[in-house]
Structure formats: C-alpha cells, structure tokens
C-alpha cells in the first residue's frame with residue numbers, strides 16, 4: 001500500500017477536490033490531471049497516460065453530472081461520451097496495467113419504485129439518460145476490470161462545487177419563501193464521508209465489488225431543506241414533483257441499503273450529523 005501510486009480523475013470536481021483535501025492532510029502523493037490534461041473520452045490519451053505513469057490505484061470521480069442537460073440528445077450527448085464511453089476507456093486502460101479502479105456511480109441507476117431499500121446486487125433500471133449512462137459505466141467496469149470498487153452514492157453535498165445545501169443557503173439570503181419538493185425520498189451524502197470511505201476501502205483492502213455509500217437515515221428534499229435552514233427565517237413551502245417539472249425523471253424513492261459498507265467496519269454518520277459538521281466547517 002505504501003508503494004501504491006494514486007491517480008485521481010475528476011480531481012477538480014466536488015468529490016475529487018474533497019479526496020485531494022483528505023490525501024493532502026495525510027501527506028499522501030497523487031497524480032491529479034485536469035480534464036484538459038487527460039480527457040477520458042480520448043481512448044489513446046488515457047492508455048498512453050496510464051502506461052506512462054503506471055498508477056496502481058485509480059479514484060475515478062470524473063463524470064458528466066448535469067442530469068437535465070443529459071436529456072437533450074439521448075445517446076449522443078457529452079453525457080454518453082464521458083459517463084459511458086469514457087468510463088469504458090478508463091477501465092480498459094486500467095485493466096491493461098492491472099490497476100485497482102474505484103468508479104463512483106449513482107442511485108439514479110434505479111427506477112425509484114422499490115418499497116424497501118435497494119441492495120447492491122439489485123438490477124439497475126434507470127429512468128433518465130444520466131442514470132442510463134452511469135449504468136453503462138458500471139457494466140463496463142464489471143465486464144472489464146478484475147480489481148474494482150463500484151460505489152453508488154446519492155444527493156452529494158460538500159465544500160467544493162454546486163450542491164443543494166449551498167443552493168438553499170444562497171436562496172435563503174434573498175427570498176422570504178422557498179418551495180421544495182416533498183415527494184422524493186433519498187439519502188444525502190457528505191462528500192467527506194464518501195472520500196473517507198474510498199480511502200478506508202483502499203487501506204483496509206476490503207473485497208472488490210459493488211458498494212452503496214450515503215449518510216445514514218433518509219429524508220425528502222423538503223426535510224433536508226428544513227434541516228439546512230433550521231437557523232434561518234425563510235419560510236419553506238412543500239410542493240410535489242408535479243409542481244416542479246424537470247427534464248429528467250428522478251427516482252421517487254431511492255434509498256440504498258448501506259449494510260455492505262457497515263459490515264466492513266466503516267462507521268457511517270447520519271446525514272443530520274454530517275450536515276451539522278459540514279455547516280460548522282463552512283462557518284469557521
């Protein structure tokens with residue numbers, strides 16, 4: 001492990017930046033090319049880069065994450081090029097050098113109709129283009145890689161980049177009321193908890209396979225907003241998804257079962273305590 005050579009893809013994004021922060025705090029070295037230096041949609045470039053630098057651990061946080069933008073031209077958009085084709089190129093090049101690949105996926109691979117929590121082995125049945133291309137990415141990793149972790153996550157928030165927590169806090173600055181959807185249920189995830197689990201999985205050499213990691217407990221977007229704005233004066237108005245039409249269909253109920261991660265010994269904080277800690281961090 002001490003000899004591992006780490007490569008982070010998508011190192012400028014919300015999760016990639018959090019991962020860099022954690023590795024920096026542990027004085028760990030890593031490679032972190034920007035998307036301009038290493039565009040994962042260019043198969044030759046990816047192969048050449050991997051052959052040249054020979055990473056042994058690849059944290060792949062690179063993705064097209066504009067869920068509604070992905071609906072514009074199904075199958076032809078940047079979304080497909082990056083999430084489906086790009087992931088396949090990364091997996092092919094990673095397998096050639098026998099590296100271990102961490103691929104981050106999403107609860108949007110599920111349709112959201114299951115009453116009980118989704119298990120890692122449940123079959124994906126995505127309802128939007130982003131979910132379909134992320135599921136294609138999963139399939140490539142499963143078919144190509146010998147040493148891999150697919151980690152599905154959901155509703156990510158953190159210090160870096162755009163997310164629901166920042167949006168709510170910003171809206172509360174100049175609005176007296178905010179309407180929030182109350183009939184979509186899921187699990188929020190602090191990017192820091194996810195980055196900690198990725199490092200834990202690598203260090204503890206847990207078994208390869210599919211994992212699901214979010215913070216514990218679940219809520220609606222409305223309940224999430226209530227907790228975010230607990231100390232703000234703004235009035236929250238519950239609305240249904242039908243009152244807030246979006247291009248991409250989101251899962252109504254995308255609660256993922258976390259038992260497989262818990263069985264590794266990793267302690268998952270509740271989303272409420274993760275949010276509290278995150279708010280303290282950004283306030284300080």
Ligand SMILES: NC(=O)c1ccc[n+]([C@@H]2O[C@H](COP(=O)([O-])OP(=O)(O)OC[C@H]3O[C@@H](n4cnc5c(N)ncnc54)[C@H](OP(=O)(O)O)[C@@H]3O)[C@@H](O)[C@H]2O)c1
Nearest residue numbers: 010012013014015035039040062063065104106153155156
């Ligand atoms: N955010 C969520 O709520 C959420 C929920 C479930 C799952 N996930 C998954 O979690 C992972 C991390 O998401 P995130 O929120 O950190 O995403 P993000 O903030 O949008 O970051 C995406 C990263 O991918 C890079 N990238 C995009 N196109 C690329 C290309 N062609 N070649 C190389 N790099 C490229 C971006 O670089 P540039 O900025 O230079 O383009 C950026 O660094 C993704 O796999 C995502 O699907 C996210």
